[in-house]
Amino acid sequence: MNVLYTAKARATGGRDGRATSLSGHPDLALKPPAAMGGPADQGEATNPEELFALGYGACFLSALSLIARQQKISAKHFAIDTAVSIGSDDKGGFGLAVELHGDMPDVEREKAAELMRTAHTVCPYSKATQGNIEVRLFLDGEEL
Incomplete structure (x- = not known):
């Protein structure tokens, strides 16, 4: 790197x-x-979960904005709402789960879903969590 x-x-x-x-x-x-x-x-x-939510949301939004700009789509009004949950796991420890809720006004749903999925392959937080914690993507309250 x-x-x-x-x-x-x-x-x-x-x-x-x-x-x-x-x-x-x-x-x-x-x-x-x-x-x-x-x-x-x-x-x-x-708390650590709020800090993780802030960081992940900002990083994911940056990746989403980059992907949109590359496709000549304005990301000026994009937003990401992030939920980070902590709970006990089946090994006697704790684990995290993340939800990323995209808000992309004026972008068709299919295109917005494509942008979210692509951003998830680019965002460093998404890469770091891949295979380690559950990360779910949402648009308009519906999971992608």
């Missing part, structure tokens, strides 16, 4: 601690969600 950029961060305290990038921004408080024993009031804290 020809490295273009390396992000560096430090986490302390696990799910009840802090996560800070080497540059100092962001510097985030971490709390487990209430569903996993955390406080009902999270304040301004986040």
